[in-house]
Amino acid sequence: xxxxxxxxxxxxxxxxxxxxxxxxxxxxxxxxxxxxxxxxxxxxxxxxxxxxxxxxxxxxxxxxxxxxxxxxxxxxxxxxxxxxxxxxxxxxxxxxxxxxxxxxxxxxxxxxxxxxxxxxxxxxxxxxxxxxxxxxxxxxxxxxxxxxxxxxxxxxxxxxxxxxxxxxxxxxxxxxxxxxxxxxxxxxxxxxxxxxxxxxxxxxxxxxxxxxxxxxxxxxxxxxxxxxxxxxxxxxxxxxxxxxxxxxxxxxxxxxxxxxxxxxxxxxxxxxxxxxxxxxxxxxxxxxxxxxxxxxxxxxxxxxxxxxxxxxxxxxxxxxxxxxxxxxxxxxxxxxxxxxxxxxxxxxxxxxxxxxxxxxxxxxxxxxxxxxxxxxxxxxxxxxxxxxxxxxxxxxxxxxxxxxxxxxxxxxxxxxxxxxxxxxxxxxxxxxxxxxxxxxxxxxxxxxxxxxxxxxxxxxxxxxxxxxxxxxxxxxxxxxxxxxxxxxxxxxxxxxxxxxxxxxxxxxxxxxxxxxxxxxxxxxxxxxxxxxxxxxxxxxxxxxxxxxxxxxxxxxxxxxxxxxxxxxxxxxxxxxxxxxxxxxxxxxxxxxxxxxxxxxxxxxxxxxxxxxxxxxxxxxxxxxxxxxxxxxxxxxxxxxxxxxxxxxxxxxxxxxxxxxxxxxxxxxxxxxxxxxxxxxxxx
Amino acid sequence: xxxxxxxxxxxxxxxxxxxxxxxxxxxxxxxxxxxxxxxxxxxxxxxxxxxxxxxxxxxxxxxxxxxxxxxxxxxxxxxxxxxxxxxxxxxxxxxxxxxxxxxxxxxxxxxxxxxxxxxxxxxxxxxxxxxxxxxxxxxxxxxxxxxxxxxxxxxxxxxxxxxxxxxxxxxxxxxxxxxxxxxxxxxxxxxxxxxxxxxxxxxxxxxxxxxxxxxxxxxxxxxxxxxxxxxxxxxxxxxxxxxxxxxxxxxxxxxxxxxxxxxxxxxxxxxxxxxxxxxxxxxxxxxxxxxxxxxxxxx
Numbered sequence: 001x002x003x004x005x006x007x008x009x010x011x012x013x014x015x016x017x018x019x020x021x022x023x024x025x026x027x028x029x030x031x032x033x034x035x036x037x038x039x040x041x042x043x044x045x046x047x048x049x050x051x052x053x054x055x056x057x058x059x060x061x062x063x064x065x066x067x068x069x070x071x072x073x074x075x076x077x078x079x080x081x082x083x084x085x086x087x088x089x090x091x092x093x094x095x096x097x098x099x100x101x102x103x104x105x106x107x108x109x110x111x112x113x114x115x116x117x118x119x120x121x122x123x124x125x126x127x128x129x130x131x132x133x134x135x136x137x138x139x140x141x142x143x144x145x146x147x148x149x150x151x152x153x154x155x156x157x158x159x160x161x162x163x164x165x166x167x168x169x170x171x172x173x174x175x176x177x178x179x180x181x182x183x184x185x186x187x188x189x190x191x192x193x194x195x196x197x198x199x200x201x202x203x204x205x206x207x208x209x210x211x212x213x214x215x216x217x218x219x220x221x222x223x224x225x226x227x228x229x230x231x232x233x234x235x236x237x238x239x240x241x242x243x244x245x246x247x248x249x250x251x252x253x254x255x256x257x258x259x260x261x262x263x264x265x266x267x268x269x270x271x272x273x274x275x276x277x278x279x280x281x282x283x284x285x286x287x288x289x290x291x292x293x294x295x296x297x298x299x300x301x302x303x304x305x306x307x308x309x310x311x312x313x314x315x316x317x318x319x320x321x322x323x324x325x326x327x328x329x330x331x332x333x334x335x336x337x338x339x340x341x342x343x344x345x346x347x348x349x350x351x352x353x354x355x356x357x358x359x360x361x362x363x364x365x366x367x368x369x370x371x372x373x374x375x376x377x378x379x380x381x382x383x384x385x386x387x388x389x390x391x392x393x394x395x396x397x398x399x400x401x402x403x404x405x406x407x408x409x410x411x412x413x414x415x416x417x418x419x420x421x422x423x424x425x426x427x428x429x430x431x432x433x434x435x436x437x438x439x440x441x442x443x444x445x446x447x448x449x450x451x452x453x454x455x456x457x458x459x460x461x462x463x464x465x466x467x468x469x470x471x472x473x474x475x476x477x478x479x480x481x482x483x484x485x486x487x488x489x490x491x492x493x494x495x496x497x498x499x500x501x502x503x504x505x506x507x508x509x510x511x512x513x514x515x516x517x518x519x520x521x522x523x524x525x526x527x528x529x530x531x532x533x534x535x536x537x538x539x540x541x542x543x544x545x546x547x548x549x550x551x552x553x554x555x556x557x558x559x560x561x562x563x564x565x566x567x568x569x570x571x572x573x574x575x576x577x578x579x580x581x582x583x584x585x586x587x588x589x590x591x592x593x594x595x596x597x598x599x600x601x602x603x604x605x606x607x608x609x610x611x612x613x614x615x616x617x618x619x620x621x622x623x624x625x626x627x628x629x630x631x632x633x634x635x636x637x638x639x640x641x642x643x644x645x646x647x648x649x650x651x652x653x654x655x656x657x658x659x660x661x662x663x664x665x666x667x668x669x670x671x672x673x674x675x676x677x678x679x680x681x682x683x
Numbered sequence: 684x685x686x687x688x689x690x691x692x693x694x695x696x697x698x699x700x701x702x703x704x705x706x707x708x709x710x711x712x713x714x715x716x717x718x719x720x721x722x723x724x725x726x727x728x729x730x731x732x733x734x735x736x737x738x739x740x741x742x743x744x745x746x747x748x749x750x751x752x753x754x755x756x757x758x759x760x761x762x763x764x765x766x767x768x769x770x771x772x773x774x775x776x777x778x779x780x781x782x783x784x785x786x787x788x789x790x791x792x793x794x795x796x797x798x799x800x801x802x803x804x805x806x807x808x809x810x811x812x813x814x815x816x817x818x819x820x821x822x823x824x825x826x827x828x829x830x831x832x833x834x835x836x837x838x839x840x841x842x843x844x845x846x847x848x849x850x851x852x853x854x855x856x857x858x859x860x861x862x863x864x865x866x867x868x869x870x871x872x873x874x875x876x877x878x879x880x881x882x883x884x885x886x887x888x889x890x891x892x893x894x895x896x897x898x899x900x901x902x903x904x905x906x907x908x909x910x911x912x913x914x915x916x917x918x919x920x921x922x923x924x925x926x927x928x929x930x931x932x933x934x935x936x937x938x939x940x941x942x943x944x945x946x947x948x949x950x951x952x953x954x955x956x957x958x959x960x961x962x963x964x965x966x967x968x969x970x971x972x973x974x975x976x977x978x979x980x981x982x
Contacts, residue, residue, distance in 0.1 A: 009783070012782040078766070082764065083762055083764040086731075086760070086762050087762070087766035089731075090732060090760040092753075092757075092783065093752055256734065
């Protein structure tokens with residue numbers, strides 16, 4: 001252990017990067033807390049309900065991921081100076097001990113800053129009105145970001161161990177982070193541009209997709225908690241981290257002082273770095289070549305490739321003669337491009353050779369892989385949709401459809417898209433993902449162009465199958481649910497227990513329905529605009545995919561409605577006072593009669609919404625109208641003493657537990673509640 | 684005792700040390716002298732555990748030094764290119780040394796900074812080159828190590844400070860039996876400091892000897908005789924160099940001074956002077972005797 005880690009050296013490491021830590025810490029904490037501070041200052045303007053989620057900490061996350069290399073550079077900068085190397089290699093600690101102790105110091109600073117930034121941000125948000133969050137979000141956000149920082153740090157420390165100048169440190173860090181991804185992305189791009197049937201398995205190749213072009217591209221694997229829920233990504237990330245730190249440790253131990261001020265430890269690595277630096281642009285040129293780009297465009301790219309190759313050597317070696325002498329190594333780039341072409345065409349060949357017959361197919365599903373884990377567009381993908389899509393059917397006709405489509409699509413792709421698809425008998429409606437399970441046990445994914453008729457027929461087979469129907473009528477189960485969001489009657493935050501109790505009531509009410517009624521309920525949701533209807537939102541994950549479904553609460557769901565009002569009833573005291581004030585005043589001086597804690601009143605009347613907001617300065621009424629000419633319509637219900645015209649009332653008010661928002665959708669109230677409210681309004 | 688056995692070191696294709704062997708006893712001040720690229724710094728880096736030798740081995744009391752914290756905790760290496768933390772003061776550096784070396788004495792550090800007149804609070808970047816060397820030397824001495832290695836450290840010090848450093852080193856050697864290795868281009872620099880001297884050339888020690896022995900083993904004879912004579916007159920006297928101009932002959936002799944005087948007095952010389960040699964002269968003649976042109980090696 002003594003040779004592995006040293007406490008004093010660790011403390012010395014903490015001191016060594018103290019300045020870096022303080023500067024970046026202050027910047028991160030300030031920027032992280034800014035949104036919460038802004039919300040806190042403008043609390044009276046916050047009318048909507050806000051749920052704190054993982055991406056609410058995006059600022060510290062992204063900032064720390066970018067700052068991480070700076071911490072490593074600051075700590076291990078001595079590697080770029082011979083005198084520094086001599087000093088640290090002469091001290092009475094093994095190199096492994098120096099590496100580990102300093103690494104631990106860096107990670108401590110990063111973790112410390114993250115803890116402070118996230119905790120402070122959460123604390124500030126907790127003072128903001130209408131904001132709710134789960135405490136589990138804090139360790140989750142810190143944990144994921146920290147893993148992301150370790151990931152980025154791995155590339156940096158490896159680059160630092162392999163090179164000896166600041167410029168080469170930076171370039172090699174970038175190469176390690178991006179080159180493989182860019183090459184993979186180019187490969188997928190080349191294949192997809194050659195055959196539309198190629199279906200990328202995002203669970204494996206997700207990091208090579210276009211999502212890598214986020215500003216924080218390299219960290220995309222860690223930009224959401226889902227990395228922890230996806231085994232292949234997790235394994236890939238862990239393997240990368242281990243490989244980076246393992247190699248860095250080895251290189252650090254073997255590194256000699258004279259490596260300082262050298263761009264690479266030897267001619268072989270120098271050649272690899274140079275080729276890696278040039279490879280993405282060379283492969284991009286190859287892809288353009290495969291796509292039959294214009295020759296002038298291609299010529300420019302070839303020249304750029306050669307220039308990049310030459311300039312890398314010129315910048316790192318600083319000698320024209322050396323740069324010219326190494327130009328012959330461009331042959332390695334050409335070899336890589338040839339191998340790249342072979343892989344692309346090999347993959348295309350495999351895809352086009354998969355012309356399976358109905359007899360060879362075990363089952364099929366319309367599992368949609370197009371949307372991957374990182375995509376927030378997933379919001380909207382319903383539980384039912386996922387459940388049905390992943391249903392595997394072994395219907396003979398379904399298999400024949402797939403056989404037919406495989407044959408047509410392959411012929412179309414092999415014709416180089418020169419013949420319009422409808423010449424094959426398909427009026428194209430678009431590409432759909434299909435998962436085909438073969439009798440040999442293999443499962444393959446394909447994108448197939450469907451005709452409208454065939455797609456509808458296949459969908460009908462899937463939905464009408466016993467499994468498909470059961471999947472459609474099913475509701476999310478306990479272990480599949482990660483979050484609830486109740487909306488429509490009130491944006492008041494419910495506790496975890498209240499959520500689960502409410503969901504339990506909903507399931508019981510739903511199960512009381514017959515299968516036909518259940519289908520009718522589900523069908524009715526397809527085109528329903530929920531608006532401010534009372535609904536229970538459920539999000540979660542099923543079979544590695546995210547879902548987000550909203551289930552409105554019909555009046556017939558008695559137990560659920562009863563539960564909702566029993567939860568909310570004790571929070572209504574202030575609201576009743578507000579309604580009373582509205583009814584008493586019936587004039588523009590509404591606020592003078594209103595309890596002082598009432599901030600905003602929102603009314604829906606005749607299908608239009610009006611917001612009435614208290615002016616903090618002079619406590620006079622401040623009206624906001626969607627349409628000024630509707631002023632009379634706003635006052636009218638009170639003036640005419642006809643409160644039944646009010647469809648919904650939402651009131652935002654200060655309470656001992658912070659600012660709350662409460663609302664009533666009159667249509668959703670039970671008879672007793674409605675009667676009470678109408679009495680209040682008409683009083 | 685430091686023992687280097689057939690140590691070889693290479694940088695790419697270039698051989699920096701070629702089968703170097705030596706033994707440095709405890710409590711010795713060992714001087715390494717040689718021209719640029721002779722391998723002095725490489726040797727110091729090897730015995731400091733910075734480099735792993737390509738061949739051979741270096742042991743401290745039988746223990747290898749490379750990646751051995753036990754041995755390294757007893758040594759401090761002061762490089763020719765000094766390392767300080769960015770924007771650090773001497774106090775900050777002392778704190779760092781204290782976290783690295785268990786034997787670091789803050790009391791000694793304070794005493795030495797007082798003695799040398801350096802401000803421990805001042806940023807080291809504001810120090811002159813010589814002051815930086817003093818600072819590095821103070822830090823190294825404050826570790827109270829058993830082995831101290833200086834790579835051309837004295838070359839930038841003024842005579843007063845150099846003597847002060849030497850005095851501190853002598854005291855360390857006397858009190859703690861510290862072994863000190865000092866490298867230099869200049870033989871004069873080491874002449875009055877070291878107990879033992881080694882001359883490095885092209886990666887190997889071409890000559891190694893005790894300084895006292897060196898200084899007393901060779902002397903210069905100047906003799907003038909009345910009658911004509913030549914070298915054969917002196918028969919079997921072991922000479923390293925012989926120059927005769929007319930009746931006056933100068934030669935370098937190895938042996939006992941009194942015995943030589945007695946022997947030459949028999950010839951009734953008109954003039955007979957037996958003069959001591961400077962260390963540099965001793966080296967010149969010894970090296971020439973070994974077949975090296977000293978000026979090619981050191982000058």
